[in-house]
Amino acid sequence: MSRSFANYITACSEAVKDSNIPKIFRSWTAISAIAGALGRRAWYDFGAFQVRPNLYIVLIAGPGRGKSLSLILPIDKIFNTLTSEPGIADHSGNLNLVTYGIEDRPLYLIRDRITPEKLSRVMVNCERQDLALSKMNNEFKESSITLVTSEFGTLVNRADQYLQMFLTGLWDSPDEYTYRTKNQGDDLLKGPCLNWLACATPEQFVTHLPENARSQGLLSRIIPVLYDGDRGKQSLWYGKPSYGKLDALREDLAKISKMTGEFRFHDSIRDKADTEVAEGIPPTPNNPNLSEYLERRVVQFVKTAMCISAAKSDEKIITAEDWAEAKELMFETEKKMPEALAHFGVGKAGRLAVDMQEFLEYITTTQSRFGIPLSKFRQEALRKVSTPNEVEQMVKAMEDSGLISIEGGVVIPNVKKKKKDNKKKDPPVRVG
Secondary structure, eight states: OOOSSSOHHHHHHHHTTTSSOOHHHHHHHHHHHHHHHHGGGEEEEOSSOEEOSOOEEEEEOOTTSSTTHHHIIIIIIIGGGGBOOTTOSOOTTSHHHHHTTOTTSOBOEEESOOOHHHHHHHHHHTOEEOHHHHHHSTTOEEEEEEEEESSGGGTOOTTOHHHHHHHHHHTTOOSEEEEEOSSSOEEEEESEEEEEEEEEOHHHHHHHSOTTTTTTSHHHHEEEEEOOSOOOOOOSOOOOOOHHHHHHHHHHHHHHHTOOEEEEEOHHHHHHHHHHHHTTSSSOOOOGGGTTGGGGHHHHHHHHHHHHHHTTOSSOEEOHHHHHHHHHHHHHHHHHHHHHTTTTTOOHHHHHHHHHHHHHHHHHHHTTOSOEEHHHHHHHHHTTSSSTHHHHHHHHHHHHTTSEEEETTEEEEHHHHHHHHHHHHSOOOOOO
16 A cells, blocks of 8 residues: 555654654654554564554653643544544444545544543443454454543552553453453453553652552553653744645555554564564663563564554565664663653652652743742742641752752752753853
């Protein structure tokens, strides 16, 4: 099937290049859309087991860094236009499905807050059988769906063990999965494949993750994508993709959704890739916060490479270029993972300190200020603690740990302080 674009990921990214969305978010949201479009009908065979391209991606950044904005093009304007309501027999009500020839296999999308019980019921209603694949794999069934969570805390609750177990169990896309509901008995999901894309602030991510997310395996299945750059500049016009380009992107994603079968590495790089995998795909992160992630790191690389391959071709062959691009993106993402997980598992005092640091950086960034008065900082802290005595303890602890500096009654975030100190150290520039 011919494509409108040589690289779907690049085309999605370039369509919103004039916006405030960081490039790394543009890449991962496009990849998530591809993973959701492929669903369970595409796989990579490791021999002892198969993996599907579904991914659990969490975009992490402070306010105003383009997290939610990054969802608009690939999810709202493209993916969502190729969906239908789970459980209905006739999908022709969405004319796009007819136009792009996928009325017999629409995409499924669910948004934001949902309980494990409701998600289980929705996925039961998504169940369908692929007759062509059933000839190769007896009774091939799938229940593929993409879950998009614009606010991490509306879905994930620190104390909700049922959701954690459900998300953990579905990442592997088993042939069957039984979920025991509280009131409606057991739900038997046949061929479940959950693709998840979420947005979170750094504080939301570590606060809402269940305390045992490490030991129970959920954390090892998530790709945390942290962007800690400056807040984007506001404007009255950011540019927009033409309707023709949107139609072409929808058509290409529809074609991607028709891909079925096994992905494989090109013969020319299989041995080289196998050697890299045996060596841990160097450079391998050695941060202790990533010990759980390392358990499934190879699979995450392969899943990403499958999506990158599907972005360019229907051949289901991971080329040397695809593998190199997957590694480059994963290496870039891994550099920030320790920072994203640095405060995971901290106590109440630590979470409050992170919250106050985020508040301080938000105020100084949005109002173009170097710091804020100590009195205002104390007022905000007083709203978050149980007793007034905790305020001074928090301020001192944050100062002692280097999260903030206090100069002349002004509280300065450590990032601002470092930038100021670096400017002082810069040597004078001579002209002529």
